Amino acid sequence: MINNKKTTLDCCVMSSTIQKRTGRKTPAERAAEIAEAAKEIALEQGLSAITLRNVAARVGVASGLVAHYQPNVDALVAGIFATIVAAETDEVSGLLDRLPTPLERLGMLLETLMDNSRIDVTAIWVEAWTLGRRNEALAACVREQMDAWQEVVQGVVEAGIVAGEFETFDASSVAWQILGMVDGLNAQALVRWDGVSDRGTHLARAVEGMVGAARGSLGSSGRAQT
Amino acid sequence: MINNKKTTLDCCVMSSTIQKRTGRKTPAERAAEIAEAAKEIALEQGLSAITLRNVAARVGVASGLVAHYQPNVDALVAGIFATIVAAETDEVSGLLDRLPTPLERLGMLLETLMDNSRIDVTAIWVEAWTLGRRNEALAACVREQMDAWQEVVQGVVEAGIVAGEFETFDASSVAWQILGMVDGLNAQALVRWDGVSDRGTHLARAVEGMVGAARGSLGSSGRAQT
DNA sequence: CTTGTTGTTGATCATGCGATCAATAAGGAA
């Protein structure tokens, strides 16, 4: 049997300044590396591509090490899902806060969610809906993240009612409804991106009808970047 | 090694009339059995539970036999998906044909699709969207079946425009949009069935806005069976 | 320098998957 022990040759070849350790790492560092790798894999190949060996290979460590940092793979998948999705929620939510009126906020919300730049996240949502059937931890995260989204939308709708811009009796249900519609349309775009022109416009019109806003008030007419 | 050859004892114990063969079966019969078993598995546990061994076990044959009837498992999955979904399309489409006006037809369409009695089929749709990423045959079937659905909806919308009940410039896009919304809301119900009251009503209102129908004309008010 | 903690490895186990194929036997044809 040939000696396959790694000498420490391939490590520690760095400039003198920061001296990044290539050998042993802090648990926090390693955990971050693993999370980052898993996140990339999820976005590129889907949640089900998150396997011990897959993640380990991307980080460049043994598969056992990845297992060492989580109780089990299901938990890792659930955690990564929550990370990715929560980041999106926060980002979009932050975008809305800058706008003055609920009408503008709702318009921006729809426009942002339909701009096709988040297809990878949509794919993760869809996969999570299915995977949650057999991964209880993931299912819990899915429900939690859906609630978070709903809260954001409901806030906008309620503000609109108060401002007299919207007219609907049940902000909570309407928020769920808007989310469902957006998710469905995005999921559709996952498989069939063509065939539908003016997705934004039609959706805006639909939401106007649901929210009781004037026809055309949600626009998607002006500020498009094309 | 104990003799494990099956004597023909457990076969052919039937009344004299139809004489169902338990031993060897016609290729058509076997294929039907396998398809039926796979369909049940898909509806109960999802498309990804369709495996050679799983299906074989349910039929009561060797796994090799299942493989014998299809070129590969991907094709089997795709075929079963198409079977299940096409049946639903036909069923609902048939229901619509009995109604006189496009307005009623559209109302019935929404009502039927949102009545929660087809959650299993919704689950299959959602799973297919993800699985299609790695199963080209399935992806093709998904697109095909989506087209079929879209055609049905578009027909209703166009009829409504002709009848002067609807007012929209692009029946095709609106049809896609309605489908996307319905799918999204159903997928949502897959994980979160609670929280939303009056799903039907809100959707009806949204579609009215999109289609240009009078507010409340799509009802979901009268004929409910509760 | 010595010692002890622990990050890290590499191998291994049990399981499940799709696919393949020689061997068997059932059943219709001659």
Add this chain to the structure above:
DNA sequence: TTCCTTATTGATCGCATGATCAACAACAAG
């Protein structure tokens, strides 16, 4: 009856998964 087609079996291969664990070595503390 005999023969031949083919439905059917059961075993096997190669591969991937999650999990586990003894052994190793890097690093800090003494």
